[in-house]
Structures are given as structure tokens and as C-alpha cells.
Amino acid sequence: MAGRQAALRLRARLGEVEPGGTVLIVGGGLTGIETATEIAEAHPDLEVAIAARGRVGGRLSDKAQRHLRGALDRLGITVHDHADITCVEANGVVTAAGGEIRAQVTVWTAGFTVHPLAAATTLKVSGTGRIIVDAGMRSVSHPDVYAVGDAALAEGAGGRPLRMSCASANPMAWLAADVIAARLTGRKGGNPAPRAVMTKSVAGRAY
Structure with missing residues (x-):
């Protein structure tokens, strides 16, 4: 996803599955949670399960986890906690x-994953292709380039x-915008401490 x-x-593939068929979200x-619940609501005739290396929704607060488990139970979603998936095969x-x-x-x-564009340039990137930036979100190799x-x-x-x-x-x-604005206007500004940035992890997509 x-x-x-x-x-x-995925929508086309789900349309091919006969009632009673099984769908696993890893x-x-x-x-993963949104995908599992959306599929379970849209296809109540399918058996939906979700698997996680730790706990499903393990980064949520205790109250949020209780709500999540109630919603998963209500939708009939099977939960596989502490399931470290090492191989995907045709049938599971x-x-x-x-x-x-x-x-x-x-x-x-x-x-x-990140788009391969940066790695194809002369920008200094990490082993995964992410642009390495300083405390002001500026490329360490090309200070006129900002990345967020x-x-x-x-x-x-x-x-x-x-x-x-x-x-x-x-x-x-927000930090990059503040730094750029300060640079363009000649004023002091731009909090140089990305450590203040929230570090709570959420599942998402890379563009």
C-alpha cells in the first residue's frame, strides 16, 4: 500500500476473491490498521487478519489500544501479534x-522507501537514498537545497x-520554512534543533 x-x-484483486476467502495485512x-479495517468493512464476506512483528497498534496509548482492539473484534479481524514475517508465499x-x-x-x-531521484544526483544521501540534512534541514553537500x-x-x-x-x-x-524565511530576510531565526521535532512513529507512505 x-x-x-x-x-x-488491491481493489481489483479483492473483487476476485470468493466469499469466505482470506486476506492478511502485514x-x-x-x-496496516486502516487497510485492515477498511477491507473488513467493505468486504464483510471475507476473513481479514492483521499481523505485526510486535503488537498491532503497539505505539498507541493504552486507551487507544483498548479502543482499537474493540474495533478489530467488532469487525471480526483476527490479530496475530509478535508474528515476524520472513517470507511471503502464494498462499500466505x-x-x-x-x-x-x-x-x-x-x-x-x-x-x-524514498523516490530514487535524490540518489541519482550529486546530493549526499544515506544508504537508503534519503538526503542528509543539517539542523536547519539544509543538504550537507548542497546548502542551497532543503529537504524535509x-x-x-x-x-x-x-x-x-x-x-x-x-x-x-x-x-x-515548519522548521525549514522558518530557516528559509530568516535567510531571505536577513533576520535571525529558524530553530536549529530538529531534536524538538516530534518523533512518534506512524505508518505512512514515502513520496
């Missing part, structure tokens, strides 16, 4: 423990890179 074309392919973040998946979860359709929502969101690799709390998420991307954009 990374864009419109993938969603359209990934316990917000994208294989876990690290050697178990199998059978499914006619497997939907992958557990990963991120999933396309950028910025240092967060404890020196760890900020997660690819909308929770990080929005504050990164």
Missing part, C-alpha cells in the same frame, strides 16, 4: 518461528535519525 496504483490493484502501524506467509499464516491475498504495509519529510535524513532525539512519518515531516517543514 504505497500509492493509488497499488490501491487500485504491518501493525496506522496504515511464513513466520520467523516457522509457523504459517494462510491467506489468499497478502497486503504488505510494513516498510518505507521522508526524503530527508535528520538527526532527532538521542542522535537517532527521525523516523519516516507525518509526525516528523510536518514539523520538519
